[in-house]
Amino acid sequence: xxxxxxxxxxxxxxxxxxxxxxxxxxxxxxxxxxxxxxxxxxxxxxxxxxxxxxxxxxxxxxxxxxxxxxxxxxxxxxxxxxxxxxxxxxxxxxxxxxxxxxxxxxxxxxxxxxxxxxxxxxxxxxxxxxxxxxxxxxxxxxxxxxxxxxxxxxxxxxxxxxxxxxxxxxxxxxxxxxxxxxxxxxxxxxxxxxxxxxxxxxxxxxxxxxxxxxxxxxxxxxxxxxxxxxxxxxxxxxxxxxxxxxxxxxxxxxxxxxxxxxxxxxxxxxxxxxxxxxxxxxxxxxxxxxxxxxxxxxxxxxxxxxxxxxxxxxxxxxxx
Numbered sequence: 462x463x464x465x466x467x468x469x470x471x472x473x474x475x476x477x478x479x480x481x482x483x484x485x486x487x488x489x490x491x492x493x494x495x496x497x498x499x500x501x502x503x504x505x506x507x508x509x510x511x512x513x514x515x516x517x518x519x520x521x522x523x524x525x526x527x528x529x530x531x532x533x534x535x536x537x538x539x540x541x542x543x544x545x546x547x548x549x550x551x552x553x554x555x556x557x558x559x560x561x562x563x564x565x566x567x568x569x570x571x572x573x574x575x576x577x578x579x580x581x582x583x584x585x586x587x588x589x590x591x592x593x594x595x596x597x598x599x600x601x602x603x604x605x606x607x608x609x610x611x612x613x614x615x616x617x618x619x620x621x622x623x624x625x626x627x628x629x630x631x632x633x634x635x636x637x638x639x640x641x642x643x644x645x646x647x648x649x650x651x652x653x654x655x656x657x658x659x660x661x662x663x664x665x666x667x668x669x670x671x672x673x674x675x676x677x678x679x680x681x682x683x684x685x686x687x688x689x690x691x692x693x694x695x696x697x698x699x700x701x702x703x704x705x706x707x708x709x710x711x712x713x714x715x716x717x718x719x720x721x722x723x724x725x726x727x728x729x730x731x732x733x734x735x736x737x738x739x740x741x742x743x744x745x746x747x748x749x750x751x752x753x754x755x756x757x758x759x760x761x762x763x764x765x766x767x768x769x770x771x772x773x774x775x776x777x778x779x780x781x
Contacts, residue, residue, distance in 0.1 A: 465680070466741055468733065468758070476745030478675040479709050480718045487609065487713055492657065494524050495619045500630050504533065509560040513537055514567035516560055518584075519574065521627060523620045530584035531624060534563035535572040535633055543635040545781035546628045548661075549575035550621060550643030550650035553598070553670060553686045556583030562771070569779055574628040578617050578646070585620075589613060596696065598689040600671070604710055605697075614671065614714035621654035625661060636660060638781040641725070642774060645738060645764065646670045646686075648730075649716050652746060655727070656719035663781055664723065665774050667730040668764055670738050673745035674711045677738075685737040685764075717746040727754040728777055730770060737764035 466474060481487065499522065507516035519533040536544065547566060551557055557575035566573045580587025580599075591613075593605025602613035609615070621641075629636035640663035643651040648669030655664040670686060677687040690711075694701060712718055729747050733740050747756065759767050 465739060471740055471744040472748065474741055474744050475748060476673045476676065476717045477679065478673050478715055478717070478745075479712050480715075481709055481712045484713060484718055488657070488719070491610070491615060491619055492622075495622060495657075498522070498524060498623055500623075500627050502627055507532070507560065511537070511560070511564050511567075514564045516564070519627075521623065523579070523623060524616050525588060527579055527588045527616070528586045529579065529620055529624075530557075530577045532557045532560065532563060532575045533573070534560065534567045534575075535631075536567045536570050543633060543638075544570045544572060545638035545640070545778070546572040546574065546631065546634040547640045547642055547778050547781075548621070548625045548628055548654060549573060550641070550647035550654070551575070551578065551581075551583070552643075552645040552647055554581050556581065565775065566778070569775065571778060571781070572628065572631060572634050574624055576620060576624045576650075578650075579613070579620065587613070589616060594697070596689050596692050598686055600674070600687070600711070600714075601689055601693050604693070604707065609710060609713050612710075612714050617650065618653040618657060618714065618719075621650045622657040625654055625658040629660060638662060640664060640778050640781055642778070644668065652716040652723070653719055655725045656716075656722040659722070659724045661725045663728075663778065664725045665728045665730065665777060667767070667770065668732055668735055668738050669716060669743055669746065671714065672716045672738070673742040674715060675708045676742050676745065680739050680741075682736075682739070717749055720746040720749040721751060723750050723752050725752060727752060728757060729754060730757045730759070730767065732759040732762035732764065732767065734761055734763040
């Protein structure tokens with residue numbers, strides 16, 4: 462069991478997991494696949510209604526032909542001028558959340574497009590066919606396939622960028638005033654979105670997941686979403702003969718390796734008592750961001766409700 466570091470040490474930590482030698486070409490190839498995707502979508506009026514906003518289910522076709530679902534909420538009485546927008550991403554195995562939090566944004570003139578991750582708690586489908594197992598989660602989905610393009614999160618990361626592009630293409634949205642927001646897995650997808658879609662202007666990732674996998678494994682994380690790495694070795698590589706290869710493969714979908722691509726202004730939120738997504742795994746990504754950034758630390762808080770965060774996030778996005 463490895464212990465965590467002090468805040469001073471965290472601010473200097475550069476990560477433990479490797480970055481594959483062909484990482485950049487991997488993602489450039491992935492983005493070429495995304496570029497051929499249409500930005501067409503289907504809008505279906507939602508059963509939820511509001512006097513302040515128009516609410517829709519939005520469907521688009523993602524890479525590989527999967528049907529991806531989002532909730533779209535826009536101001537009901539939009540002015541002629543285009544307004545800002547925010548893409549939102551949800552936590553592990555959850556969905557795009559309730560309508561009301563998005564209506565609050567629309568009430569302030571901000572359109573919101575909240576994505577459901579493939580095959581998790583929402584309505585998006587996961588049509589990926591891979592060799593190997595998933596055991597208890599999505600991190601290792603596709604890890605045993607000979608083709609690294611079959612990694613589950615490769616497609617989900619691309620979905621975040623496509624979601625942002627669709628929002629930027631909305632007639633009521635100013636493409637130069639779009640931000641990204643999410644907690645936990647959603648925080649990781651916020652990082653991925655800002656890295657893969659450079660027009661994102663403001664990103665607020667909150668205690669992000671999917672970072673520095675080897676560090677998470679070294680911390681003996683067996684009670685969080687990272688536990689599937691532990692169980693993969695336990696069931697399929699108990700002698701760790703493939704340890705180097707496994708962590709190298711995970712490097713393709715490690716947000717610390719994408720963080721340096723971000724051009725957006727970043728407000729990064731972390732709790733130093735987080736045992737689900739340990740602070741060091743988060744700082745491995747944060748420390749690689751070269752764009753303008755601000756760190757918001759909750760010293761006594763972990764992976765939980767953070768007081769005043771929702772207010773701060775909305776106020777931050779209102780600056781768009």
